[in-house]
Amino acid sequence: MLELKDVNLLDLQTSYMKQDITTQALCAALTPQFQQLADEVKACLIYSRVDQLDNAALDELAWSLHIDWYDSSVPLETKRRLVKDAIKIHRCRGTPYAVEQLIEAYFGDGYIQEWFEYGGAPYMFKVITTNSSVTGDLAAQFTKVLDSVKNIRSHLEEIIISLTGEMETYFAGVMHTGDYLTLEQVV
Numbered sequence: 790m791l792e793l794k795d796v797n798l799l800d801l802q803t804s805y806m807k808q809d810i811t812t813q814a815l816c817a818a819l820t821p822q823f824q825q826l827a828d829e830v831k832a833c834l835i836y837s838r839v840d841q842l843d844n845a846a847l848d849e850l851a852w853s854l855h856i857d858w859y860d861s862s863v864p865l866e867t868k869r870r871l872v873k874d875a876i877k878i879h880r881c882r883g884t885p886y887a888v889e890q891l892i893e894a895y896f897g898d899g900y901i902q903e904w905f906e907y908g909g910a911p912y913m914f915k916v917i918t919t920n921s922s923v924t925g926d927l928a929a930q931f932t933k934v935l936d937s938v939k940n941i942r943s944h945l946e947e948i949i950i951s952l953t954g955e956m957e958t959y960f961a962g963v964m965h966t967g968d969y970l971t972l973e974q975v976v
Contacts, residue, residue: 793827796820839869847872855879857937858891860930870894883940885914891938895931896920904946913946923950 799807799816806812835842835850842850844861847868851859856875859868874890881887885901892899899918904911916931928948935945 793830794824796823796827798823839872842869844868851875858934860934863895863927863930867894878938882938887938888914888916888935891931891935892916892918895927896923909946912942913944915946916948917951918948919951919953921950921952923948 797816798820799813802812802816831838835846839847839850844865847865848859848861850872851861851868854872854875856871858878859871859875861868863871871894874894878887878890885903888901889899892901896916896918897920899916899920902915902917904913907915909915931948932945939945
């Protein structure tokens with residue numbers, strides 16, 4: 790695939806025009822200008838280059854996209870994930886799906902468990918993740934921005950970090966049978 794920065798304007802001309810001295814001179818003068826313009830166009834393509842943007846550019850982009858759940862103090866990769874998922878979350882704000890997108894952005898994985906699934910109080914929910922690197926600070930950042938994504942009537946009950954592991958377990962049992970004798974001294 791030919792890129793714009795590699796295009797030579799003279800190559801785009803007809804064989805007759807390639808022989809014209811004026812056309813050759815114009816193409817020689819304009820080709821570097823178009824190649825420079827091709828490099829500058831990349832700076833305009835912001836949303837498609839989210840993975841290459843720095844903190845300041847991501848903060849500005851989040852502001853311009855009205856990402857209310859964006860927190861500028863989170864790590865760079867989390868910021869990138871929040872910006873990438875912004876349009877999806879805007880479309881389904883107030884739904885469990887939007888909350889799960891936020892969970893994935895902050896924790897990497899996880900899901901919500903609603904009150905009727907675990908027998909809790911009405912309109913409560915739990916966030917469950919298997920990411921063992923979730924810290925108290927990260928959970929606090931998550932809860933701070935959660936209100937801008939979830940529906941108003943629902944409330945977070947707790948965040949559960951579910952860890953599983955394998956280990957060898959041994960069970961043993963003992964059964965003892967016997968008689969009890971009571972000895973009394975006769976006087």
